[in-house]
Amino acid sequence: MLTVDYQLVDTEEKRTEMLQKLLTTEILSIDTETTGTDAMTAELVGMSFSDAENRAWYVPVPADRAEACRIVDSLRPLYENAQSLKVGQNIKYDMIVLQNYGVHVQGPLFDTMLAHYVLQPELRHNMDYLAEIYLHYQTIHIDELIGPRGKGQKSMRDLPPADVYRYACEDADVTLKLKNVLEQELRKQGAEQLFYDIEMPLVPVLVNMETNGVRIDTEALAQSSAHFTARLQQIEENIYQLAGETFNIASPKQVGEVLFDKLKIGGKPKKTKTGQYVTSEEVLESLRGKHDIIGKILEHRGLKKLLGTYIDALPQLINPQTGRIHTSFNQAVTATGRLSSSNPNLQNIPIRDEDGKEIRKAFIPDDGCEFFSADYSQIELRIMAHLSGDANMIEAFTSGHDIHAATAAKIYKVDIKDVTPDMRRKAKTANFGIIYGISIFGLAERMNVSRQEAKELIDGYFETYPQVKAYMDRSIELAREHGYVETIFHRKRYLPDINSRNATVRGYAERNAINAPIQGSAADIIKVAMARIHQRMSAYNLKAKMILQVHDELNFSVPASEKQTLQQIVIEEMERAYPMQVPLKADCGWGSNWLEAH
DNA sequence: CCCAGCACGC
DNA sequence: GACGTACGTGCTGGGT
Numbered sequence: 116m117l118t119v120d121y122q123l124v125d126t127e128e129k130r131t132e133m134l135q136k137l138l139t140t141e142i143l144s145i146d147t148e149t150t151g152t153d154a155m156t157a158e159l160v161g162m163s164f165s166d167a168e169n170r171a172w173y174v175p176v177p178a179d180r181a182e183a184c185r186i187v188d189s190l191r192p193l194y195e196n197a198q199s200l201k202v203g204q205n206i207k208y209d210m211i212v213l214q215n216y217g218v219h220v221q222g223p224l225f226d227t228m229l230a231h232y233v234l235q236p237e238l239r240h241n242m243d244y245l246a247e248i249y250l251h252y253q254t255i256h257i258d259e260l261i262g263p264r265g266k267g268q269k270s271m272r273d274l275p276p277a278d279v280y281r282y283a284c285e286d287a288d289v290t291l292k293l294k295n296v297l298e299q300e301l302r303k304q305g306a307e308q309l310f311y312d313i314e315m316p317l318v319p320v321l322v323n324m325e326t327n328g329v330r331i332d333t334e335a336l337a338q339s340s341a342h343f344t345a346r347l348q349q350i351e352e353n354i355y356q357l358a359g360e361t362f363n364i365a366s367p368k369q370v371g372e373v374l375f376d377k378l379k380i381g382g383k384p385k386k387t388k389t390g391q392y393v394t395s396e397e398v399l400e401s402l403r404g405k406h407d408i409i410g411k412i413l414e415h416r417g418l419k420k421l422l423g424t425y426i427d428a429l430p431q432l433i434n435p436q437t438g439r440i441h442t443s444f445n446q447a448v449t450a451t452g453r454l455s456s457s458n459p460n461l462q463n464i465p466i467r468d469e470d471g472k473e474i475r476k477a478f479i480p481d482d483g484c485e486f487f488s489a490d491y492s493q494i495e496l497r498i499m500a501h502l503s504g505d506a507n508m509i510e511a512f513t514s515g516h517d518i519h520a521a522t523a524a525k526i527y528k529v530d531i532k533d534v535t536p537d538m539r540r541k542a543k544t545a546n547f548g549i550i551y552g553i554s555i556f557g558l559a560e561r562m563n564v565s566r567q568e569a570k571e572l573i574d575g576y577f578e579t580y581p582q583v584k585a586y587m588d589r590s591i592e593l594a595r596e597h598g599y600v601e602t603i604f605h606r607k608r609y610l611p612d613i614n615s616r617n618a619t620v621r622g623y624a625e626r627n628a629i630n631a632p633i634q635g636s637a638a639d640i641i642k643v644a645m646a647r648i649h650q651r652m653s654a655y656n657l658k659a660k661m662i663l664q665v666h667d668e669l670n671f672s673v674p675a676s677e678k679q680t681l682q683q684i685v686i687e688e689m690e691r692a693y694p695m696q697v698p699l700k701a702d703c704g705w706g707s708n709w710l711e712a713h
Numbered sequence: 714c715c716c717a718g719c720a721c722g723c
Numbered sequence: 724g725a726c727g728t729a730c731g732t733g734c735t736g737g738g739t
Contacts, residue, residue, distance in 0.1 A: 265714095363735090363736075365734090365735055365736070366718095366735075366736055366737080367717085367718050367719065367735090367736080368718090368736075368737075369736090387717080387718075388717095389716095389717065389718090391717085391718080393718090394718085394719085395718080395719065395720090396719080396720075416719075416720075417720085419734090419735090420719085420720055420721070420733095420734075421721090423733085423734055423735080424720085424721070424732090424733060424734060425721085428733090428734090448731075449730060449731065450729095450730075451729075451730060451731095453723085453730060453731075454731095455730085455731055455732075456731085456732080457731095457732060457733085458732095459732085459733085460721085460722085460731080460732045460733070461722095462721095462722060462723075462731075462732080463720090463721045463722035463723085463731080463732065463733085464721080464722070465720095465721060465722080466721095466722075467721090467722090468721095471721080495723095495729095547728075547729095548728060549728090550728080550729075551728030551729045551730095552728060552729075553727085553728040553729095554726090554727050554728080555727090556726080556727050557727050557728055558728085560727080560728095561728080618725095618726080619725080619726055619727080622726080622727075626728065626729065627729075629728095629729085630728080630729040630730080631729080631730095633729085634723095634729060634730065637723095638730095665722070665723070666722085666723045666730085666731095667723065668723085
């Protein structure tokens with residue numbers, strides 16, 4: 116049986132004693148117990164610390180806010196000691212909670228969740244799982260304390276500290292043990308640069324962005340809501356009239372039955388693998404001319420989506436303390452290295468349709484500030500040019516011409532000034548298709564042209580950019596040889612299906628072999644830029660705030676007096692984040708809201 | 714409670 | 724004959 120030294124620190128004397136022991140430690144594993152999973156609204160219930168394996172302390176924090184702040188403040192020297200390495204499992208969460216109690220965690224960071232993410236992006240990264248795999252140890256599960264998820268689950272607050280401290284101490288202890296194993300794994304796997312130079316420096320940036328939050332124009336959204344709800348009602352009645360019955364328009368099943376069984380619109384309808392009629396936007400769009408009800412259903416779907424997901428949902432997510440919306444940027448979700456955003460997802464705010472644009476308008480800067488948006492121009496294609504070393508594609512970018520037009524000119528062998536809009540559109544689809552590893556059939560579908568024409572287009576594409584073709588073949592070959600592909604900063608994606616005998620499964624892995632290094636390298640690059648921008652904003656003492664990242668785009672709320680300085684910092688750091696065979700270019704704009712700035 | 718279908722972004 | 728461009732999150736319906 117393993118003997119551990121776990122202590123409940125429930126008096127001022129014990130706290131002082133713990134503080135003395137931990138003040139000079141070079142490594143400090145930290146964990147917090149809280150009342151919830153949302154860092155911006157969670158209350159602190161306790162803090163645990165570990166400085167050596169099998170030794171940990173737990174400091175309970177009372178519900179009374181003033182008393183809580185006093186206790187947290189007494190431990191500030193530990194958290195804000197810039198000399199000691201802070202180790203945590205999903206440490207961004209603890210940093211946000213602590214920041215809301217006035218403490219700013221300082222010093223180098225080691226997040227065990229992120230260490231495992233760079234090692235195995237597609238596996239799970241929760242502590243219980245990591246402890247089992249790397250330590251062969253079964254941790255106390257949180258459910259054992261507060262009960263299973265769902266109704267009736269207790270809050271950590273409801274439990275006496277005497278019941279919590281073993282669990283809480285174990286978390287800090289296990290996290291430290293995991294760090295000791297994972298740091299060796301990072302070294303063995305050649306993942307140190309990615310972890311120490313890219314992922315860890317990004318953590319405080321995300322803490323800053325999430326706590327900053329985004330301001331929302333609730334009045335504008337309320338107006339949109341009234342307007343769209345009225346329109347929705349009108350369309351609903353219209354649809355019932357056209358159908359000759361009432362039904363649930365939000366049910367794809369019922370829509371299919373009305374359109375194809377009752378009204379018998381179109382030829383033979385497509386079915387899903389569950390036997391339902393397909394009523395996707397693509398199918399409906401192809402039937403648009405055949406019946407007035409089709410357009411109405413599409414319009415209904417669009418409006419319902421906007422209302423349910425954005426217009427009526429966002430105002431409810433405003434944090435009453437800050438008056439802002441605070442998304443979570445998840446750093447350990449995607450297979451390629453991109454961030455994701457949730458609760459709410461602010462990376463899929465509409466921009467294309469007219470109705471959707473109303474929502475973007477409601478994202479506004481702070482008082483006295485302007486909205487600033489900067490985005491990489493064609494970063495993925497530029498990475499393709501760089502990685503493939505294709506002379507023609509590099510030339511197309513260095514010439515400064517519009518890349519899709521330049522591609523069209525080369526494929527169709529015409530002067531760039533003679534490129535028609537249709538030629539450019541097809542070249543653009545081809546450029547996107549290439550990044551995703553598209554097939555001839557897929558391209559034909561996308562462009563609504565014959566397979567013959569699609570084949571000729573792809574042949575022309577590869578003739579124009581022969582090294583791109585070679586790069587694609589090489590990527591698949593590398594995946595077969597090593598079992599993985601990697602980005603410019605050696606972020607790996609494992610592709611075990613690359614040798615599958617099932618052509619569909621293998622095809623999927625092959626497309627990933629092509630796409631993952633491209634998409635992942637773009638993710639690496641913007642992460643580098645974000646950390647450097649954050650660094651310089653602090654160095655210049657700017658009041659401007661970084662507030663959102665949308666894969667190839669960064670958004671800021673900026674005081675009028677800082678506009679010039681900030682724009683220069685952002686564009687400079689974005690464009691020089693990673694020198695390549697083609698220049699990186701960032702475009703930008705200013706406005707009184709996100710739509711105007713974009 | 715979970716999955717399917719759909720729709721929004723890059 | 725089926726399949727056929729990457730990566731995500733969230734809503735609703737409908738079955739369990």
